[in-house]
Amino acid sequence: MAEVTHVDGAHDAHHEHHKPSFWSKYVFSTDHKMIALQYMFTGMAMALIGGYFAYVFRMQLAFPGASIPFFGTLSPAAYNSLVTNHGTIMIFWVAMPVLIAAMGNFLIPLMIGCDDMVFPRVNRLSYQIFLLSAIILIISFFVPGGGFGGAWTAYPPLSAKAEFNATPFGAPMWLIAVTLEIVAFLLGGINFITTVMNARAKGMRMYDIPIIVWMIVIASILFMCSVGPLIAGAVMLLFDQTLGTGFFDGTAGGDPVLWQHLFWFFGHPEVYVVLLPAMGIVGEITCTFARKKLFAYKLILYSTIGLGILSFFVWAHHQFISGVDPRAAYLFTTTTLLISIPVAIVLFAYIATLYGGSIRFTTAMLFALAFTGEFLLGGVTGIWLGSSGVDVYLHDTYFVLAHFHYTFVPIAIIATFAAVYYWYPKMFGRKMNETWGKIHFWGTIVSFNGIFIPLFILGAGGQHRRIYNFQHYPDLAGADMQDMRVFATLSLIVMLAFQVIFIVNFFVSLKRGEKVGNNPWKANTLEWVATSPAPHGNFGATMPEVYRGPYEFSVEGREEDYWPQNEKPSES
Numbered sequence: 001m002a003e004v005t006h007v008d009g010a011h012d013a014h015h016e017h018h019k020p021s022f023w024s025k026y027v028f029s030t031d032h033k034m035i036a037l038q039y040m041f042t043g044m045a046m047a048l049i050g051g052y053f054a055y056v057f058r059m060q061l062a063f064p065g066a067s068i069p070f071f072g073t074l075s076p077a078a079y080n081s082l083v084t085n086h087g088t089i090m091i092f093w094v095a096m097p098v099l100i101a102a103m104g105n106f107l108i109p110l111m112i113g114c115d116d117m118v119f120p121r122v123n124r125l126s127y128q129i130f131l132l133s134a135i136i137l138i139i140s141f142f143v144p145g146g147g148f149g150g151a152w153t154a155y156p157p158l159s160a161k162a163e164f165n166a167t168p169f170g171a172p173m174w175l176i177a178v179t180l181e182i183v184a185f186l187l188g189g190i191n192f193i194t195t196v197m198n199a200r201a202k203g204m205r206m207y208d209i210p211i212i213v214w215m216i217v218i219a220s221i222l223f224m225c226s227v228g229p230l231i232a233g234a235v236m237l238l239f240d241q242t243l244g245t246g247f248f249d250g251t252a253g254g255d256p257v258l259w260q261h262l263f264w265f266f267g268h269p270e271v272y273v274v275l276l277p278a279m280g281i282v283g284e285i286t287c288t289f290a291r292k293k294l295f296a297y298k299l300i301l302y303s304t305i306g307l308g309i310l311s312f313f314v315w316a317h318h319q320f321i322s323g324v325d326p327r328a329a330y331l332f333t334t335t336t337l338l339i340s341i342p343v344a345i346v347l348f349a350y351i352a353t354l355y356g357g358s359i360r361f362t363t364a365m366l367f368a369l370a371f372t373g374e375f376l377l378g379g380v381t382g383i384w385l386g387s388s389g390v391d392v393y394l395h396d397t398y399f400v401l402a403h404f405h406y407t408f409v410p411i412a413i414i415a416t417f418a419a420v421y422y423w424y425p426k427m428f429g430r431k432m433n434e435t436w437g438k439i440h441f442w443g444t445i446v447s448f449n450g451i452f453i454p455l456f457i458l459g460a461g462g463q464h465r466r467i468y469n470f471q472h473y474p475d476l477a478g479a480d481m482q483d484m485r486v487f488a489t490l491s492l493i494v495m496l497a498f499q500v501i502f503i504v505n506f507f508v509s510l511k512r513g514e515k516v517g518n519n520p521w522k523a524n525t526l527e528w529v530a531t532s533p534a535p536h537g538n539f540g541a542t543m544p545e546v547y548r549g550p551y552e553f554s555v556e557g558r559e560e561d562y563w564p565q566n567e568k569p570s571e572s
């Protein structure tokens, strides 16, 4: 049983006597909420860069060779660099910081009812290393030779030698940036796991922990366990690039496929590292706005743990055409198909939660529902690709690309929006405008499908990934295929335009949004006990105590349809 590790009230007394300066409040803060916001704003800024890159290369694909508004003409080398850095940024500098770092930092102490992370200065260091990594990556776009263009998977031999990739500075800088980013998240993960294990509010038992907190903890453990081989691989690759070693060089006795194993042993669990917090977000929001208890909490929890373990045994499904033994391919097909079971259990538990609920279609809820629906499409197409026979045909086509964007966009974009609309009141004390929120929702979801459904079709038609200009390939140059490329690109422009609504709504609501009390959505978890926004130390003099699980909605015999975790039984 966890003990609250501080004397109630002492924390606040200690902090009352000085007014923090701008620097100590916003830049060098150790408060978990400020670090969360730093991660969130950095992630959102990086999303603008990653989205801009997508705009530029999609314009090239729709209108090959034309001058692109707000960019100019795009060279083949720059195309490669933009695709590579779009993928890298979206995963390492958008999904990771927003879903794990911002959500974990903001929610864990508030939801488990403690005053901060157990290692606040490690937490601050984590963000600073993260920021440094982002700066190094951005500088790498401007060095001689330009930014790395060897794809986010960085397969050697292309990535290993400057004579192949023609980015003598961009390639090692990319590698150093990714490695530092990983260090930042290892530091963050230590904090998350330790805090949840040691600093929970009095009375909070294992099964009283909100599902999102579990998901972030499991994600942090997955990250820690999977990243070691990648770091080892990254060091070897850096030596190949800069010292002339041959770890991945076949002619020097090395093995380029070794990198693929090291990369995907990390890369597949990495997908779950960002998926789990997103599923946690959706679980919380689904319960609150369906006014229903989470269906099968324990089953979800144990399925997630099972999913985490299984995720270490599927990596070679990315390597079916790299010459793996067909018998091994069969094994990896089996594990891949198996892993869809726990994912499906969680999603269907969410759907079951909706059943019979009195659903409130807030903007946050719409995004949560959209996540469940759209992610299913990503998951189902994953089953096809996981079958080695099918993948031999579809490998590295736009079918794969559409598949993983149907997982990553729901994760990094749709679930993130759900979270922002839902927890914004706790972050800033006001609500975002719901009408504009719903316009933003519909514009985003419709255009998202408009981008990627055509790409499924193009991929099934044989369109390969990472190609600068399809007009060079007679089989892919037809007008019907080109029309679909144009449609996808126009849909992207529509999608980007709708994000302006979000950005304006976000910033205008900071000043003009409807002011809210502590618990605007009438939810049960502890973050809604704190004032909105929560002060330094979170709960003031009296820390909350927990008497029940997080999802006691619509309990029979109660007047209210919710039952906060900290409400004393006698009060009811």
Ligand code: HEM
Pocket: 054, 057, 058, 083, 084, 086, 087, 088, 090, 091, 094, 095, 150, 151, 152, 153, 401, 405, 408, 409, 412, 413, 451, 465, 466, 467, 468, 492, 495
């Ligand atoms: C919603 C707007 C987005 C659009 C229109 C888009 C479009 C694309 C396209 C067309 C490519 C492939 C280009 C090529 O192979 O030549 C690509 C690659 C990629 N995208 Fe996205 N994307 C979007 C958002 C995201 C998000 C949110 C993520 C992840 C969180 C992501 C992750 C990736 C990755 C990992 C690659 C592979 C890069 C590589 O091949 O090295 N994208 N994207």
Ligand SMILES: [Cu+2]
Pocket: 267, 268, 314, 315, 317, 318
């Ligand atoms: Cu995988």
